[in-house]
Amino acid sequence: AQSVTQPDIHITVSEGASLELRCNYSYGATPYLFWYVQSPGQGLQLLLKYFSGDTLVQGIKGFEAEFKRSQSSFNLRKPSVHWSDAAEYFCAVGRGFGNEKLTFGTGTRLTIIP
Amino acid sequence: SAVISQKPSRDICQRGTSLTIQCQVDSQVTMMFWYRQQPGQSLTLIATANQGSEATYESGFVIDKFPISRPNLTFSTLTVSNMSPEDSSIYLCSAQVGAQTTEAFFGQGTRLTVV
Numbered sequence: 001a002q003s004v005t006q007p008d009i010h011i012t013v014s015e016g017a018s019l020e021l022r023c024n025y026s027y028g029a030t031p032y033l034f035w036y037v038q039s040p041g042q043g044l045q046l047l048l049k050y051f052s053g054d055t056l057v058q059g060i061k062g063f064e065a066e067f068k069r070s071q072s073s074f075n076l077r078k079p080s081v082h083w084s085d086a087a088e089y090f091c092a093v094g095r096g097f098g099n100e101k102l103t104f105g106t107g108t109r110l111t112i113i114p
Numbered sequence: 115s116a117v118i119s120q121k122p123s124r125d126i127c128q129r130g131t132s133l134t135i136q137c138q139v140d141s142q143v144t145m146m147f148w149y150r151q152q153p154g155q156s157l158t159l160i161a162t163a164n165q166g167s168e169a170t171y172e173s174g175f176v177i178d179k180f181p182i183s184r185p186n187l188t189f190s191t192l193t194v195s196n197m198s199p200e201d202s203s204i205y206l207c208s209a210q211v212g213a214q215t216t217e218a219f220f221g222q223g224t225r226l227t228v229v
Contacts, residue, residue, distance in 0.1 A: 090157065102157075107156055
């Protein structure tokens with residue numbers, strides 16, 4: 001069965017600093033990987049996704065993620081965070097193209113300090 | 115894309131009662147999903163709501179506790195039955211647009227507190 005690990009429960013970053021959120025997955029086949037963001041009181045919004053091709057994926061809001069098969073990782077990065085980036089971030093793995101049953105990691109809560 | 119609306123957005127319920135959560139999508143979708151997010155936890159898939167057939171439940175979830183309806187291609191309901199405080203969670207509806215798609219859209223969730 002697939003699983004997703006987000007080792008960091010909570011990260012605090014200064015505004016303007018760079019950010020990296022870690023995600024490791026376990027899946028027996030080609031993984032379909034996603035990053036979602038959940039702002040307080042809001043639903044989940046897709047930041048980016050990876051299925052194949054270029055291992056560096058660009059998303060919305062200036063986020064990017066890099067798929068590293070050898071490390072089973074799909075880390076999310078942003079070069080300069082904004083106060084509005086404070087939210088909960090979830091990494092997820094899908095069970096296959098066209099099958100959107102997602103297995104989520106436990107999430108990383110991001111706090112931005114001035 | 116798809117816009118998903120859930121009702122109610124939040125509720126406080128007495129133990130032993132039931133609550134039905136509605137999920138409306140602004141376009142026809144093939145598959146809809148219900149997730150639970152317990153306090154401080156990640157999202158866990160409850161079931162897949164299939165139009166024209168019974169819902170498919172994940173391990174640990176049963177129809178008697180979480181009956182699901184899917185009367186058409188734009189609407190689904192999840193009922194949390196005979197509630198206990200352990201059912202206090204955020205319940206999220208999700209939809210897959212098209213048979214061969216790569217993105218799931220989510221509603222804003224229903225925050226349920228059972229007292």
